[in-house]
Amino acid sequence: MNDENAPAPGPPRGCPAARHGAGPTRLYGPEAATDPAAVYERLRKEHGTVAPVLLEGDVPAWLVLGYRDNRRVLDNPRRFSRDARIWRDWAQGRIEETSPLVPMLGWRPDCVSQDGEPHRRLRGAVTDGLQAATARGVRRHATHFANQQIDAFADAGQADLVADYAEYLPMLVLTRVLGLPQGEGRTLVESCAQVLKGGEDAVTHDARIKEILGELAERKRAEPGPDFTTALLQHPAGLDADEVVSHLRLVLIAAHTTTSNLLARVLQLVLTDTSRLSGLISGQLNVTAVVEEVMWNSPPLAVLPGRFAAGDLELGGQRIEEGDLLVLGLAAGNLDPDIRPDPHVSMQGNQSHLAFSSGPHECPGQNIGQAIIEVAVDVLLHRLPDLRLAVPPEELGSTASTWESRLDSLPVEFAV
Secondary structure (H helix, E strand, O other), rough: OEEEEEEEOOOOOOOOOHOOOOOOOOOOOOHHHHHHHHHHHHHHHOOOEEEEEEEEEEEEEEEOOOHHHHHHHHHOOOEEEEEEEOOOHHOOOOOOOOOOHHHHHOOOOOOOOOOHHHHHHHHHHHHHHHHHHOOHHHHHHHHHHHHHHHHHHHHEEEEHHHHHHOOHHHHHHHHHOOOHHHHHHHHHHHHHHHHHOOOOOOOHHHHHHHHHHHHHHHHHOOOOOOHHHHHHHOOOOOOOOOHHHHHHHHHHHHHHHHHHHHHHHHHHHHHOOHHHHHHHHHOOOOOOHHHHHHHHHHOOEEEHHHHHHEOOEOOOOOOEEEOEEEEEEEEHOOOOOOOOOOOOOOOOOOOOOOOOHHHOOOOOOHHHHHHHHHHHHHHHHOOOOOOOEEOOOOOOOOOOOOOEEEEEOOOOEEOO
């Protein structure tokens, strides 16, 4: 068993870190979990805008730190493919099927894993299905479940807005969008969190998600409804059974984890800045402006998996070889000093952040997440107008995985 505090072992010959001639930095382990921003900045100073790193299992990769380099990768699928079948370490058998990287990086029959015409066919089905399902009332669902969540703690005078609100609200809305029973929500929240967290249980939880969604698809074949699952099953693109389940999984994990994380960060910002809180309550500030600020400074996915070099090329002064894995540093790119020399200057009104990715694989469900967050904040402040943080802001902590940094808790108090 690896000791995560031990120095990283020397990389195999031919991997990114070996070619660079330097000891690679792990994107997992104690330091990365407690202060990922410091890791990104150290890598930027040592290597520039593209740095050699190790992922879980000491799998080599390039971390893209520069804003412009991130855009170059995201906007050029011919050079930087999303198809993991060209990933050299995967093709040569160095990635175990039980690796916690597989649920995040492995190939699946979904639109995120493919480029070109296969991507357009599947992406069209997802976009059409989301439009059909969400036209029936995401804001109405979000309002219902926000009130339901608040009802559970409104008489207590205190709550943890991560565990009691942000962690489950997006999933409850998604159960309606996908056509799932509400009772499946808690199981799926836990499993989605474990997939993003990584570790030895990631593959097990990924299998649990696919099992639940496979059963959902079978039910909807027999009993169609006004939901995303039925829309996928009936779409003219003719998705097969594996494609349907893979896209249900994709939407579930992406929409829930990013929205819950973003909602927690928005609430954190609002409750640690009295001017923003009073502005929202008085109507002088809208939630969208706060969300935009968080998108720049604390994107819900700090690192986006992954792209694979379709040929030899140069990026950020580094020699990238065909089959190399690249992971996209969205948080680091948004704070690139080349585009934000002063990170304290407001980016309000500027929507060119990397939080939703970019290019042909840009997040298709961003409007759903935005609607859930806007409703969640509005309902909360309407129901509990004297809401206040119960601890000093500096006591709020976060825990990071390779892919995200999540707020641990957000304790609040309010009058009963």
